[in-house]
Amino acid sequence: MGTRERRxxxxxxxxxxxLDAALELIRQDGxxxxxxxxxxxxxxxxxxTLYLHFASKExxxxxxxxxxxxxxxxxxxxxxxxxxxxxxxxxxxxxxxxMFVRRYPDYFRIAQYSVCExxxxxxxxxxxxxxxxxxxxLVEIVAGIVEDxxxxxxxxxxxxxxxEMAIGVWALxxxxxxxxxxxxxxxxxxxxDPYLLMCRHLQGLLDGFRWKPISDVAxxxxxxxxxxxxxREVFNEECNETQGS
Amino acid sequence: MGTRERRxxxxxxxxxxxLDAALELIRQDGxxxxxxxxxxxxxxxxxxTLYLHFASKExxxxxxxxxxxxxxxxxxxxxxxxxxxxxxxxxxxxxxxxMFVRRYPDYFRIAQYSVCExxxxxxxxxxxxxxxxxxxxLVEIVAGIVEDxxxxxxxxxxxxxxxEMAIGVWALxxxxxxxxxxxxxxxxxxxxDPYLLMCRHLQGLLDGFRWKPISDVAxxxxxxxxxxxxxREVFNEECNETQGS
DNA sequence: CGCGCACTCTGAATTAGATTCAAAGTTGGG
DNA sequence: CCCAACTTTGAATCTAATTCAGAGTGCGCG
Numbered sequence: 225m226g227t228r229e230r231r232x233x234x235x236x237x238x239x240x241x242x243l244d245a246a247l248e249l250i251r252q253d254g255x256x257x258x259x260x261x262x263x264x265x266x267x268x269x270x271x272x273t274l275y276l277h278f279a280s281k282e283x284x285x286x287x288x289x290x291x292x293x294x295x296x297x298x299x300x301x302x303x304x305x306x307x308x309x310x311x312x313x314x315x316x317x318x319x320x321x322x323m324f325v326r327r328y329p330d331y332f333r334i335a336q337y338s339v340c341e342x343x344x345x346x347x348x349x350x351x352x353x354x355x356x357x358x359x360x361x362l363v364e365i366v367a368g369i370v371e372d373x374x375x376x377x378x379x380x381x382x383x384x385x386x387x388e389m390a391i392g393v394w395a396l397x398x399x400x401x402x403x404x405x406x407x408x409x410x411x412x413x414x415x416x417d418p419y420l421l422m423c424r425h426l427q428g429l430l431d432g433f434r435w436k437p438i439s440d441v442a443x444x445x446x447x448x449x450x451x452x453x454x455x456r457e458v459f460n461e462e463c464n465e466t467q468g469s
Numbered sequence: 470m471g472t473r474e475r476r477x478x479x480x481x482x483x484x485x486x487x488l489d490a491a492l493e494l495i496r497q498d499g500x501x502x503x504x505x506x507x508x509x510x511x512x513x514x515x516x517x518t519l520y521l522h523f524a525s526k527e528x529x530x531x532x533x534x535x536x537x538x539x540x541x542x543x544x545x546x547x548x549x550x551x552x553x554x555x556x557x558x559x560x561x562x563x564x565x566x567x568m569f570v571r572r573y574p575d576y577f578r579i580a581q582y583s584v585c586e587x588x589x590x591x592x593x594x595x596x597x598x599x600x601x602x603x604x605x606x607l608v609e610i611v612a613g614i615v616e617d618x619x620x621x622x623x624x625x626x627x628x629x630x631x632x633e634m635a636i637g638v639w640a641l642x643x644x645x646x647x648x649x650x651x652x653x654x655x656x657x658x659x660x661x662d663p664y665l666l667m668c669r670h671l672q673g674l675l676d677g678f679r680w681k682p683i684s685d686v687a688x689x690x691x692x693x694x695x696x697x698x699x700x701r702e703v704f705n706e707e708c709n710e711t712q713g714s
Numbered sequence: 715c716g717c718g719c720a721c722t723c724t725g726a727a728t729t730a731g732a733t734t735c736a737a738a739g740t741t742g743g744g
Numbered sequence: 745c746c747c748a749a750c751t752t753t754g755a756a757t758c759t760a761a762t763t764c765a766g767a768g769t770g771c772g773c774g
Binding site for chain 1: 499500501578581582584585586587589590591597601604605608625627628629632633636637639640641642643644645647648650651652653654655657658660666667669670672673674675676677678679686687688689
């Protein structure tokens with residue numbers, strides 16, 4: 225009876241094992257040098273077995289992206305559930321992005337690649353669907369904060385749906401990820417910390433939505449303090465802007 | 470004397486020829502099916518000759534992206550030079566993005582791929598530098614509009630440089646390009662026209678910057694009218710939101 | 715006008731690495 | 745203990761990018 229189930233569990237565990245190995249190899253040698261045979265070797269399985277799980281290399285990468293993305297969703301849920309004003313909770317979503325990138329510095333590069341037409345098409349349709357399904361909650365959670373804000377009177381409808389507002393926030397953050405991770409693009413403009421800029425502009429966008437309480441654009445110290453507070457209260461983490469020595 | 474120069478010209482023309490062929494092939498068969506040998510064949514040259522120009526396939530793609538990007542810069546310059554309020558000119562930059570995507574529907578996908586770590590690393594360093602150099606003016610031009618706005622009193626400094634504001638606008642637009650072009654991501658949220666949403670949120674961001682005159686968030690008709698006006702006055706083009714039949 | 719050098723172009727051969735699949739191994743029920 | 749069904753294996757296959765030895769070209773000089 226249980227035989228079939230045990231097997232299924234074992235297979236699922238093996239899938240995780242492959243993904244762990246892939247992530248480690250990427251960290252070690254970079255995405256460019258990732259080879260299917262190395263992943264197999266590192267996991268102590270044959271290449272053929274790897275291909276029982278993943279239709280292609282890109283399929284494996286999209287699986288990895290989807291798995292890690294679920295952890296990101298958890299961070300965003302923390303932001304949503306935070307006991308704070310709707311505006312601060314919305315802002316915390318941006319900080320979640322920042323924390324997440326710090327935790328998985330490679331994630332965005334892999335995601336960027338996996339979502340490109342070239343890689344996307346090479347993934348199996350099941351894997352693509354799984355990724356899109358993993359994405360759905362994001363907009364819903366963020367839209368939930370928007371709806372709370374409206375309910376409480378912090379925000380007027382202003383001719384757009386909660387989802388549309390959520391997408392705006394998503395686009396802004398996504399754009400910052402993109403620019404930050406594309407080698408050298410921001411370097412030319414001596415942007416010290418792109419994610420601090422992202423936070424500032426997220427505040428700008430929320431002000432533009434007339435989301436109360438409106439922030440004081442010029443008060444950099446207040447912004448720093450808020451970021452600190454979010455890190456502490458929502459994510460139980462320190463978040464010095466300057467990391468290493 | 471002129472022999473050397475003629476040769477140089479011929480070589481440059483050939484490079485364009487290759488890029489034209491590549492673009493056409495991409496339009497025809499998609500980026501995924503682009504093959505170096507096909508590009509060579511279509512241009513009536515040997516593969517080896519192609520490789521005299523481009524260090525790799527990715528190098529060629531980045532060259533293509535850089536070439537097309539320069540046309541985009543021209544659109545943004547039109548926005549900058551427009552005889553209108555600073556605020557409208559800034560907004561026109563967003564509309565330029567929209568027009569550009571309409572003109573080169575494939576551009577963003579190719580760019581997205583070329584800028585990914587995997588492809589980026591495979592391009593030659595000269596090509597990378599050329600791309601970054603082509604990017605520089607963008608922020609400068611947009612920052613120029615910001616500076617004009619400050620000069621005229623439409624905008625307070627508010628603790629950020631003109632460049633930083635320009636990067637915010639860039640990030641928002643870039644994020645929208647990304648989300649729009651990643652297959653299916655926005656489809657799940659029944660977003661009719663992502664670029665209309667982009668325009669609305671660009672207005673939001675500019676409002677957040679306290680850029681005068683502040684827009685009326687709820688007035689959808691006014692936004693449509695403004696987009697129409699920009700299309701007509703700046704780009705001499707129609708811009709019905711709904712394209713085909 | 716013909717020669718030979720220096721430069722350019724060619725495309726068949728090489729290569730790297732993803733992917734496949736025939737054969738070997740395993741499992742569990744009878 | 746055997747066998748059929750299911751798993752796993754990794755050497756062989758395949759694809760397409762990339763290379764490079766040799767053929768071709770054009771130009772200046774005797």
